[in-house]
Amino acid sequence: MSKHTIVVCDHIHEDGLNILKNTEDVNYVYAADIDKTSLLDVIKDADIVITRSSTDVDEKFLDAAKNLKAVIRAGVGYDNVDMEGCSKRGIIAMNVPTANTIAAVELTMTHMLSCMRKFPYAHNQLKNDRIWKREDWYGNELFGKKLGIIGFGNIGHRVGLRAKSFEMEVVTYDPYIPSTKATDLGIEYTTNFDDILACDIITIHTPKNKETIDMIGEEEIAKMKDGVILINCARGGLYNEDALYNNLKSGKIAMAGIDVFKKEPAIDNKLLDLPNITVTAHLGANTKESQKKIAVQAAQNAIDSARGVSYPNALNLPIDESKIPSFVKPYIELTQKIAFLAAQRDRSPIRSIAVCAQGDIKEYLDSLSTFAAVGALSVSAGSDVNYVNAKFLAEDKGITFETSEMKSTSGYSNKITLKLTTENGVSTISGTVFDDNVQRIVELNGFDFDIEPKGKMIIMRNNDIPGVIGTVGKLLGDRNINISDFRLARGKNKDALAIILVDNSINSKILEEISNIEAAISVSYVEI
Ligand SMILES: NC(=O)C1=CN([C@@H]2O[C@H](COP(=O)(O)OP(=O)(O)OC[C@H]3O[C@@H](n4cnc5c(N)ncnc54)[C@H](O)[C@@H]3O)[C@@H](O)[C@H]2O)C=CC1
Numbered sequence: 001m002s003k004h005t006i007v008v009c010d011h012i013h014e015d016g017l018n019i020l021k022n023t024e025d026v027n028y029v030y031a032a033d034i035d036k037t038s039l040l041d042v043i044k045d046a047d048i049v050i051t052r053s054s055t056d057v058d059e060k061f062l063d064a065a066k067n068l069k070a071v072i073r074a075g076v077g078y079d080n081v082d083m084e085g086c087s088k089r090g091i092i093a094m095n096v097p098t099a100n101t102i103a104a105v106e107l108t109m110t111h112m113l114s115c116m117r118k119f120p121y122a123h124n125q126l127k128n129d130r131i132w133k134r135e136d137w138y139g140n141e142l143f144g145k146k147l148g149i150i151g152f153g154n155i156g157h158r159v160g161l162r163a164k165s166f167e168m169e170v171v172t173y174d175p176y177i178p179s180t181k182a183t184d185l186g187i188e189y190t191t192n193f194d195d196i197l198a199c200d201i202i203t204i205h206t207p208k209n210k211e212t213i214d215m216i217g218e219e220e221i222a223k224m225k226d227g228v229i230l231i232n233c234a235r236g237g238l239y240n241e242d243a244l245y246n247n248l249k250s251g252k253i254a255m256a257g258i259d260v261f262k263k264e265p266a267i268d269n270k271l272l273d274l275p276n277i278t279v280t281a282h283l284g285a286n287t288k289e290s291q292k293k294i295a296v297q298a299a300q301n302a303i304d305s306a307r308g309v310s311y312p313n314a315l316n317l318p319i320d321e322s323k324i325p326s327f328v329k330p331y332i333e334l335t336q337k338i339a340f341l342a343a344q345r346d347r348s349p350i351r352s353i354a355v356c357a358q359g360d361i362k363e364y365l366d367s368l369s370t371f372a373a374v375g376a377l378s379v380s381a382g383s384d385v386n387y388v389n390a391k392f393l394a395e396d397k398g399i400t401f402e403t404s405e406m407k408s409t410s411g412y413s414n415k416i417t418l419k420l421t422t423e424n425g426v427s428t429i430s431g432t433v434f435d436d437n438v439q440r441i442v443e444l445n446g447f448d449f450d451i452e453p454k455g456k457m458i459i460m461r462n463n464d465i466p467g468v469i470g471t472v473g474k475l476l477g478d479r480n481i482n483i484s485d486f487r488l489a490r491g492k493n494k495d496a497l498a499i500i501l502v503d504n505s506i507n508s509k510i511l512e513e514i515s516n517i518e519a520a521i522s523v524s525y526v527e528i
């Protein structure tokens with residue numbers, strides 16, 4: 001039995017590890033405790049890797065993991081994964097998006113309460129310094145304060161609900177949700193970021209990306225109330241760390257509760273030197289409950305993706321398969337096959353791939369075009385091409401894409417036409433799917449056909465003169481090649497196109513012999 005190598009790069013709960021250990025077709029490698037250089041060696045045979053935020057899945061990592069098919073981020077944020085690098089290599093990246101939500105929500109509330117009561121400092125004074133000075137520790141209450149939440153997703157909205165149970169006023173800023181998601185929960189929704197900056201406490205729960213890095217800097221802090229409290233249990237760098245440091249130092253920001261840092265591990269971060277900050281070492285997801293759920297899901301997802309069964313929570317698929325209706329799926333398959341056929345007929349460099357759709361499938365032109373790319377490129381790239389990287393690879397080769405739609409005039413309710421332009425010429429192939437779900441080529445370079453794109457096919461264009469079928473039949477028969485089907489279409493210019501299905505593969509010598517038949521204009525051989 002061939003085994004899938006799954007490398008676990010970070011610490012995950014033993015329940016997940018046990019699933020991997022006990023799965024027969026998995027070769028499980030535990031690499032959480034090794035240094036980064038040794039890890040590059042360990043992952044060279046990995047089919048799948050499981051990581052947390054501590055492992056950078058960067059260019060170096062991806063270059064080392066030559067066999068890699070999927071990256072499972074055992075958590076939410078995937079800013080440590082080079083998504084474009086994965087896509088270019090056809091590697092599917094997945095996360096486990098909701099299993100640690102509660103843990104992060106509760107840590108956010110912990111930091112908020114800790115900041116209000118300066119809990120770690122009060123704790124240290126009694127426990128470590130053995131000083132009983134109650135007058136040093138007058139805190140503040142959450143009750144009646146206004147909380148501003150930036151990002152109202154899985155974590156943000158639950159922080160809002162918990163804040164309400166503390167009888168806080170809550171306002172959120174998240175331009176990507178409908179306002180009712182907040183207002184239905186009795187939470188104010190704003191599109192004016194200044195409403196957030198005017199709050200007593202501000203917490204952020206967005207992903208880390210170009211738009212959110214440094215979302216809070218000097219300018220934003222200047223607009224805040226004196227004595228504001230800032231919480232960050234999302235990602236380091238969403239609050240500019242220099243601005244945070246300067247304003248904590250000046251007292252403009254009274255306290256900050258910080259779980260995440262721009263550079264981790266953050267043992268040398270200057271924020272740690274300040275007296276008005278509560279810190280944790282990126283522990284947002286670190287509850288036993290969360291880690292158990294994440295590890296089990298990550299292990300299961302790793303096995304499913306290794307087996308090619310499913311890719312749950314895939315982040316870089318150009319197509320959301322769940323949104324493709326079942327009637328479109330055979331057209332997607334058909335498009336891939338006819339592109340594969342066209343690219344085999346003419347193996348010279350591809351210049352452009354145009355897809356034209358008739359009927360309801362026109363809504364799915366992007367997907368059809370992606371699969372046309374997979375079909376066309378797999379002639380030269382083989383299994384290295386898949387629908388994640390096909391368009392990236394095509395772009396690298398300078399191939400252009402065109403999509404168009406046409407009114408249905410052909411009598412078929414749906415029809416797909418692929419036009420493949422290469423350095424040597426153009427192939428145009430149309431196909432449809434009949435009610436019994438059978439895929440058919442209905443036109444090839446202007447010749448009408450009704451043939452399934454399947455099997456070993458000799459495609460011959462010839463002058464339409466007597467004796468061609470007999471000559472080809474004899475030539476193949478003499479070479480012990482059995483013909484299983486012979487389809488002929490006549491053109492308008494005394495020419496004809498034959499698709500000859502054969503039982504055996506045709507080598508270049510036989511193909512040349514057929515090309516040498518006097519009536520032959522062009523001959524090609526394809527296998528689907
Ligand atoms: N400290 C830790 O250990 C943990 C950290 N996290 C981090 O918490 C963050 C939030 O996680 P989830 O709530 O699960 O994600 P989510 O995807 O459910 O929610 C993110 C929300 O941010 C919003 N958003 C995106 N760009 C925005 C912008 N420019 N302005 C305002 N809102 C914006 C989105 O619309 C979405 O509603 C992520 O960065 C994640 O990596 C998550 C779990 C544990």
Ligand SMILES: O=C(O)C(=O)COP(=O)(O)O
Nearest residue numbers: 052053054075076077285
């Ligand atoms: O899920 C997230 O986004 C987290 O930040 C948790 O990261 P971790 O798996 O604890 O390294």
